[in-house]
Amino acid sequence: MMKWPTTNDNEAGIYIHIPFCRKACHYCNFHFSTSLKLKSDFLEALKKEIALRSNYLEGKQVTTIYFGGGTPSVLTATEINDIVQTLHQHYPIGTLREVTLEANPDDLTPEYIDSLKDTAVNRLSIGIQSFQQAELEYMNRSHTAAQATNAIDYALNTHRFLLTIDLIYGGPLLTDEQWAEHLKKVAIWGIPHFSAYALTVEEKTALDYAIRSKNSPPVDPEKAARHFTMLMEFARTNGYDHYEISNFAKPGMHAVHNTHYWMGCHYLGLGPSAHSFNGSSRSWNAPNNALYIKALTQNLPAPGDVEVLTERDTFNEYVMTSLRTQWGCNLQKIENNWGAESQKYLLENSQHYVSEGKMILHENHLYLTSAGRLFADAIASDLFWV
Numbered sequence: 001m002m003k004w005p006t007t008n009d010n011e012a013g014i015y016i017h018i019p020f021c022r023k024a025c026h027y028c029n030f031h032f033s034t035s036l037k038l039k040s041d042f043l044e045a046l047k048k049e050i051a052l053r054s055n056y057l058e059g060k061q062v063t064t065i066y067f068g069g070g071t072p073s074v075l076t077a078t079e080i081n082d083i084v085q086t087l088h089q090h091y092p093i094g095t096l097r098e099v100t101l102e103a104n105p106d107d108l109t110p111e112y113i114d115s116l117k118d119t120a121v122n123r124l125s126i127g128i129q130s131f132q133q134a135e136l137e138y139m140n141r142s143h144t145a146a147q148a149t150n151a152i153d154y155a156l157n158t159h160r161f162l163l164t165i166d167l168i169y170g171g172p173l174l175t176d177e178q179w180a181e182h183l184k185k186v187a188i189w190g191i192p193h194f195s196a197y198a199l200t201v202e203e204k205t206a207l208d209y210a211i212r213s214k215n216s217p218p219v220d221p222e223k224a225a226r227h228f229t230m231l232m233e234f235a236r237t238n239g240y241d242h243y244e245i246s247n248f249a250k251p252g253m254h255a256v257h258n259t260h261y262w263m264g265c266h267y268l269g270l271g272p273s274a275h276s277f278n279g280s281s282r283s284w285n286a287p288n289n290a291l292y293i294k295a296l297t298q299n300l301p302a303p304g305d306v307e308v309l310t311e312r313d314t315f316n317e318y319v320m321t322s323l324r325t326q327w328g329c330n331l332q333k334i335e336n337n338w339g340a341e342s343q344k345y346l347l348e349n350s351q352h353y354v355s356e357g358k359m360i361l362h363e364n365h366l367y368l369t370s371a372g373r374l375f376a377d378a379i380a381s382d383l384f385w386v
């Protein structure tokens, strides 16, 4: 069993949401616009938000920056440098442990990758999703299967960037054999980190409408469970730590920024729809590019909301996130932060999962087993303090 990584309480991360995409993927419910005409206005507004919120992290050292989206690879190297330089002007940024740029394969030409060498970006997160052309078209991705392969080749050949890729399994067109082929490619390339997600039908997405109107076969949960089981076996036999339910890393290659989220570190989210956390509350910007630009142009805070977290919220969040990781739920921490009664409650309620082989109790930590990971969300919600 693994111990939680150590971190300094004084560390924090910054997430920047780039709310533009070249095409709308059919399954996606993130915030983005497929029109890039507001891009330069957005970048001006973002710089204002960077300045306006400079006290949010209360002087904590920023050690990670994450450009997410949307599609951050719509930014040029000059635009990325401009943002990072503005961050340096307003936040205590020491040695940056990780600066991630999410990128789509159609943007990752050799010229673009070369241009990124002159930025602070040291990690590329490539939205591959599938190596099958038919699947990419089904998902309405903006890239082709050939672009997916080329992007990985280019990125690996630079020897400059840490690399992670995203894959989606369980879709109606993806056979078990094809999924095994996808995983084989990951092993052959020796990709140091990857994330894999089950295709999920979110309400009001194009995929949702297509399935309801019988224009797409439904998503089969049994296939998704089969693919997840193949994934766990692949990780075990190919030297990947399955360190979070959807995340896999070669030893020492874990994502720093995302691991900090799961450890409860503070982070600031900038841009429309971005979320922030300061230990006692969560806040988020409204998912609206025009309103975001309008407010910041007038030097007003971005429209959004804030939720002060109760003890119950923080308990439930810790149970959910910790059980999803290989480091497990620390019962001593539960007692220290939420009291002996909470620890007793958790132990009693998890007992039947331990008897069923879905959880393990070891050295005062609760962990999900492989069998339990198939039901991670349901088990965690069942253990919530309600």
Ligand code: SF4
Pocket: 020, 021, 022, 023, 024, 025, 028, 029, 030, 032, 069, 070, 071, 104, 127
């Ligand atoms: S590229 Fe990413 S954010 Fe944009 S539509 Fe596709 S899945 Fe959503």
